[in-house]
Amino acid sequence: ITDGHWRKSLAAVRAxxxxxxxxxxxxxxxxxxxAFSKHCHxxxxxxxxxxxxxEFVDFLYRQLSSRSYQMLLPMEDETLxxxxxxxxxxxxxxxxxxxxxxxxxxxxxxxxxxxxxxxLGIPIPKTWLVHDLLQLDDLADRLAFPVVIKPKAGSGAxxxxxxxxxAELMAQYRSIHRRFPFxxxxxxxxxxxxxYGVSILMNENQQxxxxxxxxxxxxxxxxxxxxxxxxxxxxxxxxxxxIELLKALDWFGVAMVxxxxxxxxxxxxxxxxxxxxxxxxxxxxxxxxxxxxLLFRMSCQETFHPVNHxxxxxxxxxxxxxxILHFID
Numbered sequence: 341i342t343d344g345h346w347r348k349s350l351a352a353v354r355a356x357x358x359x360x361x362x363x364x365x366x367x368x369x370x371x372x373x374x375a376f377s378k379h380c381h382x383x384x385x386x387x388x389x390x391x392x393x394x395e396f397v398d399f400l401y402r403q404l405s406s407r408s409y410q411m412l413l414p415m416e417d418e419t420l421x422x423x424x425x426x427x428x429x430x431x432x433x434x435x436x437x438x439x440x441x442x443x444x445x446x447x448x449x450x451x452x453x454x455x456x457x458x459x460l461g462i463p464i465p466k467t468w469l470v471h472d473l474l475q476l477d478d479l480a481d482r483l484a485f486p487v488v489i490k491p492k493a494g495s496g497a498x499x500x501x502x503x504x505x506x507a508e509l510m511a512q513y514r515s516i517h518r519r520f521p522f523x524x525x526x527x528x529x530x531x532x533x534x535x536y537g538v539s540i541l542m543n544e545n546q547q548x549x550x551x552x553x554x555x556x557x558x559x560x561x562x563x564x565x566x567x568x569x570x571x572x573x574x575x576x577x578x579x580x581x582x583i584e585l586l587k588a589l590d591w592f593g594v595a596m597v598x599x600x601x602x603x604x605x606x607x608x609x610x611x612x613x614x615x616x617x618x619x620x621x622x623x624x625x626x627x628x629x630x631x632x633x634l635l636f637r638m639s640c641q642e643t644f645h646p647v648n649h650x651x652x653x654x655x656x657x658x659x660x661x662x663x664i665l666h667f668i669d
Contacts (some may be wrong), residue, residue, distance in 0.1 A: 341365050342423075343415040344372030344383070347658065351622035352413060352632040353377050359633050364409070366400075389418040397422055404433040411435040411639040413632065415617050420444065435639035437593040439615075447589055447615035451492045451524055454610065456588055462581045463609045465602075466527040476513060479525065480506035486528050489513055491520035497565045499523065529600045529609060535559070536575060536608065537567070538582035538597045539624055541631055543638060546590060548583045550634050550647040552624040557655070560666040568662035570620050572627040572654040578608050579648075585613070594631055623656040 341356075343349050344367035353363050357379020365375045368388040375383035384403065387395035400423070404412065412434045414420040423430055424441040438444070446452055454464045468479055489512055491499040499520045503509040509525075516523050535556035541549045558569040582597035596614040601607070617631075624631060628650035637644060657663055 341374065341413045341415060342386075342389075342419040343367060344374035344380075345369065346415055346619075347373070348617045348619055348621040349415045350374040350377060351625060352415065352617065353379050355621075355625045355630050355632040356636060357381075359630075359636070361633075361636060366403075368396075389422050393418075393422055397426060401426075401429065401433070404430065409434045411437070411636055413617075413635070414438065417616065420616050437635050437638065439590070439592050443590060444615055447591070447595070447613050448493045450490060450612050453585070453589075453613050454524075457585055457610045460584055460588060462585060463602075463607050465529055465600075465609050465611075468525040470513075470522050470525065473514070473517070476510055480509050483509070483525070484527070485509075488526045488528050489516055489523050490526060491516070491523045494520065497561050497563070500564065502528065502563060529602050530604065531563070533601045533603045535567070535611075536573070536578055536599045536601070537570070537614075537618065537620065538575075538579050538599065539594065539618060539621075539629070539631065540579075540582055540586055540591075540597065541594050541634055542583075542586055542591045544592055546587045546592070548586075548646055549638070549644070550629050550631060551579050551583070552627065552629040552631075552650055553579055554620060554623055558663060558666050560662050560669060562666060562669050566619050566658070566662060568659075568666045569655065569657045570623055572623060572650060572652055574652055575608075581608075581610070585610070589613070591615075594635070619658070620656060623654060624650070626656060627651040627654040 344365040350373050353374045356363050362381040364382040365380045366384045366386050386399045389396040414423045424444045427440050430436050457464050486502050486504040489501040499516050501512040503512045537554050539552040543549050553573050553575045554570045555573045556567040559565050559567045578599045596618040598611040599608040600611050
């Protein structure tokens, strides 16, 4: 398991270790939270995938070649992207439950995912794709403010802005454009609309093998960011839409599909696909859907019925610093 300092990596280590599975944790520093878990059998320090990507790939290849590993789980964007680039090489050494680099890039592109969803009949927010800065003058006169400016790729709140007037739109769009070329403009779903995360596991045949839905109760930043308090819920409509979208993306492995309920019409609308493990992984495991262990069972060629039932009303909180920052904000 890579990226041992993340909360979700610790959750994965626990989820596997509690099933009696020996886990090796990798990170670019010895101060990795998951490495101190009692369920961590071995900890390794690898070169930074962000600053020394080629050395990271070489290290990981040597590690997988020198010892027998049943499965490799990349947990974060940098490691996932690098490992997927060398998918054919790593998949010869161990079970690698991720898609190719081309499919990963497609899932990371918010604009392309939204266009695909629209073709499938999945509701999306009104979205404007800008191809020329001259379009801004015309758009500024027609938009109902506030709106949202988002990069076409990326995750979290980086590069996201909420202009409330034509003047703010022009200034903020150009500022974001310098770092993230031609970001999208979307209508803003009112903040009182609830956010939902649909966690899905797809097998090699693009069949849904597990699902879990949680509702965001609090988040940071409060304008839209990682959830700091969330609750397990049942919402079959958005679960089915998420599976349909991932099938269209020819997906394999885990992903989270995010929706926001529009209080103006009561329709859940697709926001984005998070094509990797998610920060609230511990909640799904606690509620009864052990995604890391199900992946391990898939690596052993086990057959099992889809896991779609779990405890409803289970809550988990990211206290430090997430929920504290939420209240400060």
